[in-house]
Structure formats: C-alpha cells, structure tokens
Amino acid sequence: METTTHYELADDSYVIIGGAFPRCNTLVVMGDETIVVDPGCAIEELRRFLNGIDLSLNDIDTIVLSHIHPDHIVHATRIHRLSRCRIAANDITAPLFNDKEKMKEFLGFSRSNPVRPLWERLVNEKMYGALDDGRCDEILSNGDKFSNGNTTLRVLYTPGHTPDHMCIELLEPNLVFGADIDLTEFGPYYGHPNSSIDEFRNSIRLLKEKEYTGIVSGHLPNPLVTDYSGALDAYEHQIDLREDLVLLAIQDGARSIQEVTGNPIIYPSLTDPVFLQFETWMIEHHVKSLEKRGFIVRRNEHLIAL
Ligand SMILES: [Zn+2]
Incomplete structure (x- = not known):
C-alpha cells in the first residue's frame, strides 16, 4: 500500500x-x-x-x-x-x-x-x-x-x-x-x-x-x-567512491568507457538501455575528471592508467 x-x-x-x-x-x-x-x-x-x-x-x-x-x-x-x-x-x-x-x-x-x-x-x-x-x-x-x-x-x-x-x-x-x-x-x-x-x-x-x-x-x-553538514559530506563522498571504482576498472584493464560500463558502477543492477545511457554519461564525467587529475591518459582511443 x-x-x-x-x-x-x-x-x-x-x-x-x-x-x-x-x-x-x-x-x-x-x-x-x-x-x-x-x-x-x-x-x-x-x-x-x-x-x-x-x-x-x-x-x-x-x-x-x-x-x-x-x-x-x-x-x-x-x-x-x-x-x-x-x-x-x-x-x-x-x-x-x-x-x-x-x-x-x-x-x-x-x-x-x-x-x-x-x-x-x-x-x-x-x-x-x-x-x-x-x-x-x-x-x-x-x-x-x-x-x-x-x-x-x-x-x-x-x-x-x-x-x-x-x-x-x-x-x-x-x-x-x-x-x-x-x-x-x-x-x-x-x-x-x-x-x-x-x-x-x-x-x-x-x-x-x-x-x-x-x-x-x-x-x-x-x-x-x-543535521545536514555530515549528510552533505557523505553525499559528496559518493562521487569519490565512484571515481575510485572507475580508476580501479581502468587499472584492471578496461580500455574504453564501454568496457567500464560492462560492469556497471553507478547502477550495479542495470537492465535497461536508458539507465545504461545515464551510467555511460556519468562514467564519461569521471573519465574526464581522472584525465584532468593525471590518473589516466587516452592513447589511440584507449584508456590507460598511469
Ligand atoms: Zn533532476
């Protein structure tokens, strides 16, 4: 009900x-x-x-x-x-x-x-x-x-x-x-x-x-x-946790965003192409962030952990 x-x-x-x-x-x-x-x-x-x-x-x-x-x-x-x-x-x-x-x-x-x-x-x-x-x-x-x-x-x-x-x-x-x-x-x-x-x-x-x-x-x-200060910290921390998982996936050999999302991070029980699209866009933002922070590079269209 x-x-x-x-x-x-x-x-x-x-x-x-x-x-x-x-x-x-x-x-x-x-x-x-x-x-x-x-x-x-x-x-x-x-x-x-x-x-x-x-x-x-x-x-x-x-x-x-x-x-x-x-x-x-x-x-x-x-x-x-x-x-x-x-x-x-x-x-x-x-x-x-x-x-x-x-x-x-x-x-x-x-x-x-x-x-x-x-x-x-x-x-x-x-x-x-x-x-x-x-x-x-x-x-x-x-x-x-x-x-x-x-x-x-x-x-x-x-x-x-x-x-x-x-x-x-x-x-x-x-x-x-x-x-x-x-x-x-x-x-x-x-x-x-x-x-x-x-x-x-x-x-x-x-x-x-x-x-x-x-x-x-x-x-x-x-x-x-x-009591929202801690709640905002925990909320923002989700971004860091996801970024760590994206980096780990690339360190483990995922060479493209498609290979990262093959084992979804944002929506682990993903079954729907619309949510795969959302997942992909979110991972793309993390990949850009990891590149900017110097943790990964793109070589010949492949993602490589440094
Ligand atoms: Zn909204």
Whole structure:
C-alpha cells in the first residue's frame, strides 16, 4: 500500500511526499498565494492535500520549477490548464520548458541518440505530461526574492546536476528546498552530457556554508534533514567512491568507457538501455575528471592508467 503523505515544514510550508524517481517531493507554500515548487509528487496526493485545506488544484497561483527534469516538472502543464497559474523558472529552464524538443537536446536526447525513443517511452509511462510544451511566464534569477504571506522564497543557483539546477530558500523558517541535491544514499546524479561533477561539488559546498535550519530533500521520504553538514559530506563522498571504482576498472584493464560500463558502477543492477545511457554519461564525467587529475591518459582511443 502506498504511504505517500505530506509533511509540515513550518507554518504555511509543506512537502507533499513523492519520494524516489520517477516522482519527487513537492513543496507547497501558502500565503497571499498558493505556490507549488516542483509538481512531481502524485497529483492525487497534491489534490488531496489541497482539498484538506479547502482548496483545489484550480487554486494554485504559481508553480516554480527547480530545473527541467521530467520528474520535477511533470504536472506543471496540466495544473496550468486547470488553474491558469503563472509558471516561474530561470532563464535556462524556461525555454526548455516551453519547447520540449530543446529540452530533449539539452538532456542529451537529440534525434541522433538511438536511446531517445526508449527514454521518451520511460517518461511517457512514468511521468506522463512532462513532454508537453508549456509556457513560462516569469524568469527567475539567482537571488530573486518573492514574499508570500509569512514566508519569503529566494532563488539560489546550484548547477552541476544539470546546468539549470537551482534550490529555493525559505527565508523565515530558514530552510532550503534542495531539489536534486537530495541527500539520498544513491548520491549525486550527473548523468547528462552537460552535467558537471565540479559544479555539483561547488553547489554542495555552497549549501554547506549556509546556516540553514535544514535542507528539504527533493526525494527522501523523510524530507527534512536538519543535521545536514555530515549528510552533505557523505553525499559528496559518493562521487569519490565512484571515481575510485572507475580508476580501479581502468587499472584492471578496461580500455574504453564501454568496457567500464560492462560492469556497471553507478547502477550495479542495470537492465535497461536508458539507465545504461545515464551510467555511460556519468562514467564519461569521471573519465574526464581522472584525465584532468593525471590518473589516466587516452592513447589511440584507449584508456590507460598511469
Ligand atoms: Zn533532476
């Protein structure tokens, strides 16, 4: 039985638990407006929550998107059709949300990628609606603030996961919605050609420097992490563990990325070509990092450990 429910973060701020991919946790901030950040939880859970406070999906005033991933944007267009709410995102996310062909290219699934139809099928089966073209009404920039009753939201750019990823700070309860800096055991996800391990590390460190009361994870079933400094360290450490495994595979004789992924590191029980694509992109980032750090070289297209 599904146990999805909501979690009260502070007066007027709630998380509707979506949990692991292909869903995500959805932040709801009540005030002058009803603001929804990342509508990726089950839509019936969001509806039930709103009904519980005598509102409906039609009463949503604003949707904020943390980044363009299908699991975070999935219900945005449908809610917009019902409520005519405004949709706000940063200047990278907005054009991708408006034109999903651009989004596909941004995520590495241009028409030339043979995995594209399988990825589209995954999105349509698990995140139906995410590939509908939408319309962003408002562009958010780093540091932009908007007050909503007792709560002020502020945008914090945190690229790396994707170039457009941002967190949403809740100033009065002094929390931050971390979106996909999600503190899961899996660790950071950087499985697109334009993801960046270095930028992800910088974004993790940026959160670590702040003195929040807690980080709200975009995917943990218990979303609020108050003692987050150690959690961020452990989360970042997953990157080091993976990089060690990639180096070990090359030391053991894997000469190409394909040979490294033959014994998958990121998704050990990998069975699906879409996840093999994600694995491949993540390993490619590690190979680049190992090259840059002088642990490996490429000779005649072969990876060689030094
Ligand atoms: Zn994401």
